[in-house]
Amino acid sequence: MQFTVAYNHVCVYGWQHSEKNGVRLHHATYYETKSLCPGLVSDLLIQARVKATETLRSAFTWKAKKEASYPKKVATAQKQGKPVPLFKPVRCPSSEQCAVRYNVHTYSLNWETQTIRVSTTQGKMTLPFTVPHFSERYRGCKIATADLIHRKGKWWLHVVVNVPEPVVQANDTVVGVDLGLNRPAVTSNRHFLGSRHWKEVDRRTFRLRRKLQSKGTTSAKRHLKKLSRKQMLFHRDCDHVLSKRIVQSVPPGATIVLENLTNIREGVRHRKGEGQRKLHSWSFAQLYGFIVYKGQEQGMVVERIDPRHTSQTCSRCGHQARNNRRSQSVFHCRSCGYQLNADLNAACNIRDKFCLAQGGRPVLSGSLSDVLSSQASA
Incomplete structure (x- = not known):
C-alpha cells in the first residue's frame, strides 16, 4: 500500500538524520513521498508523516534508554564475574502494512x-x-x-x-486500589478483583515459549511470533476486564486512587525467576489508561500517589515496619496487633494517603525501593 511506503520513507529519513520534529520532517520528505505515492491525497501523506513522527519519537526514546542502561549492565556483569551481555541496538522502525x-x-x-x-x-x-x-x-x-x-x-x-461528558453528581467517596502481581486488584471497599485463571494461562504460555525457543527452527520462530501477538491480546483483554470491574465497584462520581508505578522495574530489587518475568510483563500503564477512560464515562476522577510504604504501614494505627507484612497475603501489625489481608491493608493506606495529601497534612515518606521490593515479591 502506498500509505505504508510513505510511512516507511519518513521513518528511514528521520532515523538516518536523527530527526523527530514533525515540521522539519514534513518539509524534508513531503515532495519525495508525493512522487513515490502519487495516488495518495495530501491529507493522507500528512497522516503518514504524523504516524511516522510518533513512531520515531518512541524509537529514539527507547534507543537513548537502552544506551544509557547498557554500561550499568556491563558493570554489574563484571562485578558478578559473568559474561558481558551483548548490546542489541534499536533498529529503524518500519511496517509491512501500516494502518x-x-x-x-x-x-x-x-x-x-x-x-x-x-x-x-x-x-x-x-x-x-x-x-x-x-x-x-x-x-x-x-x-x-x-x-x-x-x-x-x-x-x-x-x-x-x-462522547459527551456525563452528567454525574460528584461525591466525596474515595476508593484506593492496590494493583499487584499475585492479586491483580484489591479495592479499599473490600473487592478482590481478577481471576486465578489468568496466571495459569501465563504459565502455560511461558512453558510453550521456552520449548519453542529451545528448538530454534523456522517453524518454531513463526509459532513464537504468533504466540507473542496472542499473549499481547490476552493481556489487553485481561486489562479491559479488570478495569471494567474496578470502575463498576466504585459509585459514579467518586475518586479512584492508584499507585504511581512509573519506573517500578528500575527501582525494584528482585531475584531472577518467575517474579522477575511477571514484573517485566506487567502492563500496569495500559491498565491505568483503561481505568481512566472507563472512569470518565462514569464521571469519576482517577488519581495517582507515591507508593512508598503503603504495604508496610498499618492502616489502623499507622505503625510502619518492614516485618509488619508476615507473608504475601498476611499483614500483622507489630504495634497494635491488627491483622488483615496485606493487599486490602495497602488499598486502605492508598486511600488514606490521598485523603491526607488533599487535606494538606504530612503523608507517608521513605525509600521508594523498599515498598517496590515488597510489591515485586507479591
Missing part, C-alpha cells in the same frame, strides 16, 4: 445508512459497514479520526468518537 489513518477531510461516516466514504488511491469509495454489538452505545456520536486495518482477510475501521 491507514483518516481524518475528517479524508473520510465521512453516515450512521443512518451505515456507509462510509473514504479516500483511496483510486478516488473516493463508498462502502457499507456494520457496528459490533459491544460498540452500539457509541452509534450516532460525533466522529474524529479513524484507522483502516486489514486483519485475517477482513477490513476494520477503528473510529474515534467524541
Whole structure:
C-alpha cells in the first residue's frame, strides 16, 4: 500500500538524520513521498508523516534508554564475574502494512445508512459497514479520526468518537486500589478483583515459549511470533476486564486512587525467576489508561500517589515496619496487633494517603525501593 511506503520513507529519513520534529520532517520528505505515492491525497501523506513522527519519537526514546542502561549492565556483569551481555541496538522502525489513518477531510461516516466514504488511491469509495454489538452505545456520536486495518482477510475501521461528558453528581467517596502481581486488584471497599485463571494461562504460555525457543527452527520462530501477538491480546483483554470491574465497584462520581508505578522495574530489587518475568510483563500503564477512560464515562476522577510504604504501614494505627507484612497475603501489625489481608491493608493506606495529601497534612515518606521490593515479591 502506498500509505505504508510513505510511512516507511519518513521513518528511514528521520532515523538516518536523527530527526523527530514533525515540521522539519514534513518539509524534508513531503515532495519525495508525493512522487513515490502519487495516488495518495495530501491529507493522507500528512497522516503518514504524523504516524511516522510518533513512531520515531518512541524509537529514539527507547534507543537513548537502552544506551544509557547498557554500561550499568556491563558493570554489574563484571562485578558478578559473568559474561558481558551483548548490546542489541534499536533498529529503524518500519511496517509491512501500516494502518491507514483518516481524518475528517479524508473520510465521512453516515450512521443512518451505515456507509462510509473514504479516500483511496483510486478516488473516493463508498462502502457499507456494520457496528459490533459491544460498540452500539457509541452509534450516532460525533466522529474524529479513524484507522483502516486489514486483519485475517477482513477490513476494520477503528473510529474515534467524541462522547459527551456525563452528567454525574460528584461525591466525596474515595476508593484506593492496590494493583499487584499475585492479586491483580484489591479495592479499599473490600473487592478482590481478577481471576486465578489468568496466571495459569501465563504459565502455560511461558512453558510453550521456552520449548519453542529451545528448538530454534523456522517453524518454531513463526509459532513464537504468533504466540507473542496472542499473549499481547490476552493481556489487553485481561486489562479491559479488570478495569471494567474496578470502575463498576466504585459509585459514579467518586475518586479512584492508584499507585504511581512509573519506573517500578528500575527501582525494584528482585531475584531472577518467575517474579522477575511477571514484573517485566506487567502492563500496569495500559491498565491505568483503561481505568481512566472507563472512569470518565462514569464521571469519576482517577488519581495517582507515591507508593512508598503503603504495604508496610498499618492502616489502623499507622505503625510502619518492614516485618509488619508476615507473608504475601498476611499483614500483622507489630504495634497494635491488627491483622488483615496485606493487599486490602495497602488499598486502605492508598486511600488514606490521598485523603491526607488533599487535606494538606504530612503523608507517608521513605525509600521508594523498599515498598517496590515488597510489591515485586507479591
